[in-house]
Amino acid sequence: MMFGRSYLSENSRHHLAMAGCDLASIAKKHGTPLYVMNEDLIRHNARNLVSGASSRYAGCDVAYAGKAFLCGWMCEIAAQEGMRLDIVSGGELHTALRAGFPPEHIIFHGNNKSMQEILYGVECGVGRFAIDNYLEIQMLSDAARRAGREVDVLIRVAPGVEAHTHRYIETGMLDSKFGFALENGEASRAFRCAREQGYLRVRGFHCHIGSQILETTGLEIATRRMVGFSASLVAEGYRTEELDLGGGLGVRYTQADDPPSIDEYLDSVIGAFLRECHRQRIAPPRLLLEPGRAVVAEAGVTLYTIGAIKDIPGVRKYVSVDGGMADNPRPALYGAVYEAVLANRPGDAATETVAVAGKSCESGDIVIQETQLPPVEPGDILCVLTTGAYGYSMASNYNRLPRPAVVALSDGRSRVVVRRETYEDVVSKDVLGKKTAKRLLAAAREHDGSTRWQSS
Numbered sequence: 469m470m471f472g473r474s475y476l477s478e479n480s481r482h483h484l485a486m487a488g489c490d491l492a493s494i495a496k497k498h499g500t501p502l503y504v505m506n507e508d509l510i511r512h513n514a515r516n517l518v519s520g521a522s523s524r525y526a527g528c529d530v531a532y533a534g535k536a537f538l539c540g541w542m543c544e545i546a547a548q549e550g551m552r553l554d555i556v557s558g559g560e561l562h563t564a565l566r567a568g569f570p571p572e573h574i575i576f577h578g579n580n581k582s583m584q585e586i587l588y589g590v591e592c593g594v595g596r597f598a599i600d601n602y603l604e605i606q607m608l609s610d611a612a613r614r615a616g617r618e619v620d621v622l623i624r625v626a627p628g629v630e631a632h633t634h635r636y637i638e639t640g641m642l643d644s645k646f647g648f649a650l651e652n653g654e655a656s657r658a659f660r661c662a663r664e665q666g667y668l669r670v671r672g673f674h675c676h677i678g679s680q681i682l683e684t685t686g687l688e689i690a691t692r693r694m695v696g697f698s699a700s701l702v703a704e705g706y707r708t709e710e711l712d713l714g715g716g717l718g719v720r721y722t723q724a725d726d727p728p729s730i731d732e733y734l735d736s737v738i739g740a741f742l743r744e745c746h747r748q749r750i751a752p753p754r755l756l757l758e759p760g761r762a763v764v765a766e767a768g769v770t771l772y773t774i775g776a777i778k779d780i781p782g783v784r785k786y787v788s789v790d791g792g793m794a795d796n797p798r799p800a801l802y803g804a805v806y807e808a809v810l811a812n813r814p815g816d817a818a819t820e821t822v823a824v825a826g827k828s829c830e831s832g833d834i835v836i837q838e839t840q841l842p843p844v845e846p847g848d849i850l851c852v853l854t855t856g857a858y859g860y861s862m863a864s865n866y867n868r869l870p871r872p873a874v875v876a877l878s879d880g881r882s883r884v885v886v887r888r889e890t891y892e893d894v895v896s897k898d899v900l901g902k903k904t905a906k907r908l909l910a911a912a913r914e915h916d917g918s919t920r921w922q923s924s
Contacts, residue, residue, distance in 0.1 A: 472723055473766070473853065475509050476809075484811040484851055486769065488880030492812040495771040495849045498875055499888065501791030502771040503860050505537075507545070507878040509767040510856075514549035516730045517759060524738040525755060531575055533715050533760025534560050536857040537768070541876060541885035543567035552595070554715075554758045558585040565592060575622070575712070575756070577674075579646050586611045590619055598622045598674045598712070600647055605662050612667035619667060622674040622712055623648060625655045625697065629677045629690040647675070650697060659701070670706075672753055673698065676714025679761060682727050684736035687716065691740040699748035710754045713737060717762040721854045722807050730762065761857040768856020770796060770872075771811060772835075774848040775827075785822045787844055792826015793833040794869040796852075796859045800832045808839055811849040816842035824850065828867050860886070868894050 479485040483492040487506045495502060514532070521528040531552035534542070538555075543564045546553055552573040555561050564574060574594040578585070581597075581604060589597060590611045599605055599621050612619040624647035648654040655673075662670050677690050691713055698708035718727040728736065737757065745752040772789035779785045798804035808824060810816065818840035826833035835852060844850075863871045870889035875882050900908070 472720075475506055475766070476814075476853075478814050482813070482815055484809060484814040487877035489877045489882050491769070491771060491851055492849050494875060494877070494882055495773070495811060497882075498873055498884065500771050500773045500849070501789075501795050501872040503795075503855070503872050503874040503886075504769050504771060505764070505856055505874060505876050505885070506767040507876045510542075510545060510764055511549060513730065513763045513767065514545065514551055517734075517757070517763070518550045520730060520734045521738065521755075521757060524734055525742060525752070527752060528738060528755040528757065531573075531712075531756055531758045532763055533758045534564070535861060536760030537764045537859075537861050538563055539860075539874065539886050540567035541874075542764070543569045547573075552756070554760070558582070558588050561585070561588060561592070561594070571595065575674075575758070577624075581607070583607055583611065587614075590615050590617070596620050596622055596671065596710075596712075598624050599658070599662060600624045602658065602661065605658070605665060605668070609665035609668050617667070618669050620669050620671050621662060622672050622710065623655065623659050623662060623670060624674045624676075625650050625694065627675050627677065627690045627693040627697075629686050629693065650693060655697065656701075659706075663706075672708045672710035672712070674712035674714065674756075676758070677716060679716050680718040681716040682718040682725060684728055684733065687713070687733075687737050688740040691737055692744045695741060695744040695748055695750070698753065699750045702750060707751075708753045710756065711741070712756040712758065713741070715758040715760055715762070717759050719761055719765040719854060719857070721765075722805055727762075733759075733762075765857035766854050768854070768859065770852045770855040770859060772850045772852065774844050774850055775846055777844065777846065785820065786825045787822045787841070787850075788825045788827060789835065789850055790827055791869075791872065792835055793828045793830060794826075794866045795863045795872050796835065796855060797862050797864070798858055799835055799837075800830070806836050806839075806852050806854065808836055808841065808850050808852045810842060810844065811851040813842060813848065818842055820844075824852075828869070865889075865894055870894055 477485045483490045487508050517530045521530050529552055531554045532546040533554045535556050538560055544567055547569050553564055553569055554575050556578045571592045572595045575596045576589045576594045577598045579600045586607055626644050626647040626649045628651045648658040662668050675694055677686055717733045772791050776788045793800045822841055824836040826835050873884055873888035874886035876885045
């Protein structure tokens with residue numbers, strides 16, 4: 469087990485290998501920065517979640533939380549592995565539909581859905597809308613009435629449970645932009661309001677207390693509160709059909725992290741759910757879990773080429789790479805911590821303490837504040853571990869940098885599943901003045917007969 473990761477190894481060329489592929493060679497073939505996803509590990513995680521959930525409770529389904537990492541290829545994997553799909557925008561919905569994902573297996577979340585997004589979801593027949601506010605109740609009822617069909621909904625509840633994670637990714641407290649609070653009665657009022665609307669069928673409730681959760685106590689408390697809330701409605705003649713307990717299972721970014729295993733997570737949440745249903749004397753409703761990070765995070769790495777090296781004696785040694793906050797903003801956003809290794813020399817002793825600096829024009833673009841590496845040289849390939857979640861999905865064109873490609877590895881084979889952006893992609897939405905457009909068109913034609921610069 470290399471660097472505490474069973475999916476990494478050192479091959480006969482003394483390069484870092486993953487899923488039977490040489491990562492240094494992958495970087496040379498496809499260029500850097502480069503997102504690399506281990507398809508074998510993604511499928512392994514998905515299968516463990518789906519089979520583990522159903523074996524503990526036959527009425528439990530697993531949805532993949534697409535915001536962690538979504539493209540057509542990932543939608544195909546989720547469908548093939550029997551997962552449902554959690555989406556939060558019209559763009560994610562369009563990605564799923566374009567990939568052929570069954571709309572009836574999609575749960576549409578989001579705290580401020582536009583009418584355009586709501587209409588899109590209603591027209592294509594998404595399986596569930598998770599309602600987040602009173603405005604959405606009215607908008608969704610109007611959209612359903614306009615389409616002439618009933619829509620199945622869940623009411624998002626904030627159960628008032630701390631997730632013990634970064635405050636930016638803690639979502640289940642009273643002071644949150646998400647959902648209807650349980651403790652002040654808003655959840656009950658929202659439930660009644662939705663039931664009074666035409667064309668809305670309230671199937672049940674949803675909650676999500678946060679992300680990167682490394683201990684299960686908060687998840688168990690939230691589960692008990694949600695079951696108790698469902699039981700309290702029996703007196704009103706309502707039987708909860710579905711309970712969606714969200715996701716949030718954390719992963720190992722560094723050796724200091726000790727997340728629950730998939731089995732421990734399922735034992736904890738499903739066990740608490742069944743015990744509380746029994747205690748409350750209600751028939752267990754269908755259960756839905758929505759992990760995202762736990763499916764893809766450790767299956768992804770990002771490859772960079774090392775460039776400039778700045779050694780400030782007695783202060784710090786900066787090792788600069790050809791990416792940074794444009795392809796992974798998490799360190800700048802929440803101080804996320806990563807570990808790294810040289811892909812072309814993984815066996816060399818890590819004898820130097822360095823900071824890995826990104827290339828964006830920001831002092832805060834530091835990929836890793838402090839890590840141990842062997843003495844590095846320009847041209848070395850740096851592999852940053854556990855970047856499969858919230859790297860590609862949060863990437864930007866800051867400094868007009870093209871977003872990297874995504875390459876999938878499986879059983880010794882690699883293939884591009886998202887193409888690298890070009891400079892032309894970056895400027896493709898710019899609207900130029902007529903004089904500039906004509907000049908560029910003339911220059912392009914003179915150069916190679918191209919009509920790339922057609923003006924609208």
